[in-house]
């Protein structure tokens with residue numbers, strides 16, 4: 001049996017904020033096309049890990065390889081162009097632009113750098129993505145007027161527009177209704193079928209269970225479990241961390 | 246019928262003003278008009294960084310002064326044609342922009358603004374202590390009485406500044422409409438999100454600072470010949486810093502025409518006030534206008550116009 005070489009391979013990522021250790025030597029590896037759930041209590045370091053992987057902040061120590069390249073020194077925009085794309089837990093839309101305008105930024109600045117074919121124009125591509133997340137009829141409205149739920153969908157749409165190889169969705173479903181959660185899960189499955197590996201960060205366990213093949217658990221900046229989803233969910237330590245015994 | 250490209254309008258307006266400058270005999274209008282045109286350059290240049298990307302530069306005077314003193318240096322050495330001084334001023338100012346950008350653009354918000362203000366003060370102090378260009382005593386540049394093809398040398402300076410204003414407006418417009426302008430707008434809205442969408446934020450900011458500073462330097466180069474006596478206080482005057490922020494703010498920062506409207510409006514008011522009341526009143530007028538616009542019309546005159554147009558469209562569509 002040959003092991004497939006990982007798409008993302010991050011080793012011993014450490015991050016301190018002053019005296020507080022937010023990430024303590026975390027290893028994380030993702031294979032191409034994999035679906036992984038990243039869970040953990042509030043403040044356990046999930047978003048900090050996303051920030052370190054995407055280059056939004058730099059980790060104190062550790063190495064990150066993506067697609068066979070060392071990327072820990074690259075600025076965020078280059079990592080995005082290579083194909084690591086993340087959403088923000090608190091949506092950060094480009095408020096002076098329309099909804100479709102928000103998507104043309106990654107289409108122009110990231111997707112073109114590894115676009116396959118690229119026959120259709122940016123506007124058509126943007127409309128297709130908006131169709132998928134259910135924002136098609138808001139395409140030409142100012143993004144400043146969107147509801148919180150719509151902003152989360154825009155976050156996801158904008159990340160998809162960057163044409164990721166690895167999509168990191170940081171709590172995209174918070175605040176969504178049950179049927180909207182199902183829609184997003186379906187969309188993520190659809191993206192995954194196109195070959196995109198996905199890390200789903202979620203407190204909604206139903207979504208994690210339905211979606212991920214593997215689950216990674218962070219507690220207080222340490223990785224305490226990393227296995228198939230049903231094994232992890234029955235892991236005594238994880239249960240303790242969640243139920244707080 | 247093919248659509249007329251909109252860059253044609255600034256060109257036509259400039260040609261019209263050029264034609265006017267050939268028939269107007271009163272030199273005062275050339276003197277006053279020069280200042281208005283100079284502020285069109287400064288305001289349009291400032292807006293490329295400040296308006297499009299949201300990085301507030303308080304140090305316009307630094308770049309303008311570099312252009313002015315660059316011309317003085319050349320004048321002392323070999324008195325080249327004015328165009329050479331303009332190109333020289335533009336290059337030096339944009340190089341200073343490059344260095345400043347790398348040193349300060351990692352600073353956000355108010356810290357960047359303070360750093361640029363400091364740049365103007367530091368440069369002024371340096372020039373004060375540089376004897377070659379006259380130090381605190383300043384420098385008299387001998388202005389030729391006439392120049393071939395123009396009714397007077399002041400008329401020539403006016404036409405040169407008209408050309409610079411046209412260049413500044415066309416450059417600002419081209420940047421605004423290009424993908425660079427889109428990237429700068431993304432930076433203004435949210436720099437972290439822009440970077441994570443693949444926008445090379447540092448490179449775009451450095452580019453904007455260099456273009457903006459370069460244009461300001463070009464505007465400064467003819468200045469020694471315009472006032473004939475240049476000293477550090479007039480070359481690095483705080484008025485340039487304040488006016489080049491106030492003009493885009495009042496005119497509107499998201500469209501290239503905004504700084505032009507603001508520059509014409511404010512510069513004309515200031516010229517009139519200088520003649521009729523006193524020059525001390527100028528900065529007060531700017532202050533009052535600034536406060537009114539920030540509180541009542543934060544998107545400037547262009548913003549007011551757009552709001553009116555949207556309202557009318559809504560009325561028409563219902």
Ligand SMILES: Nc1ncnc2c1ncn2[C@@H]1O[C@H](COP(=O)(O)OP(=O)(O)OP(=O)(O)O)[C@@H](O)[C@H]1O
Nearest residue numbers: 017020022040041042043044045046047048049089
């Ligand atoms: N820039 C920062 N400066 C200081 N402390 C920070 C910073 N960013 C995060 N932290 C701290 O690091 C810890 C981990 O935060 P992080 O946002 O990564 O948690 P999380 O697992 O994403 O939590 P949640 O589920 O609530 O989103 C928290 O205690 C947080 O307060």
Ligand SMILES: [Mg+2]
Nearest residue numbers: 046047048089
């Ligand atoms: Mg988080």
